[in-house]
Amino acid sequence: MSGVLKDILLVVASMAIFGDPVTLQQYFGYSIALAGLVYYKLGPEKLQQMSTDAKLTINEVRRSNPAGFKLGVICAGLFFLAFLFMSYSRGLPGSSIPTPGA
Numbered sequence: 001m002s003g004v005l006k007d008i009l010l011v012v013a014s015m016a017i018f019g020d021p022v023t024l025q026q027y028f029g030y031s032i033a034l035a036g037l038v039y040y041k042l043g044p045e046k047l048q049q050m051s052t053d054a055k056l057t058i059n060e061v062r063r064s065n066p067a068g069f070k071l072g073v074i075c076a077g078l079f080f081l082a083f084l085f086m087s088y089s090r091g092l093p094g095s096s097i098p099t100p101g102a
Helices: 002-018 024-064 066-089
Strands: none
16 A cells, blocks of 8 residues: 555656656546545545535535635636646647756
8 A cells, every 4th residue: 555655656756856747647547546545544434424524614614704715716726727737738849848857
């Protein structure tokens, strides 16, 4: 189990430090590996309980502070899109983002 987590952390570190490009297929594969690791570690009952708790917390925040909730969702979405764009554009030929060693 720790080998899978180590591999995922190595890929993330190489993306952040060296600017190595990661394909969409690799994102998908590492997501499946990480989801399997979490499922194996926690089990279905614990995941169900955590899911229910998260839904209740999200609904409480949405009800108590709707503007802040919308802003948080928009910021998280923009951050995710920027992360995908930056990691994808580093590997394109002629990209304006310099890659280390180039």
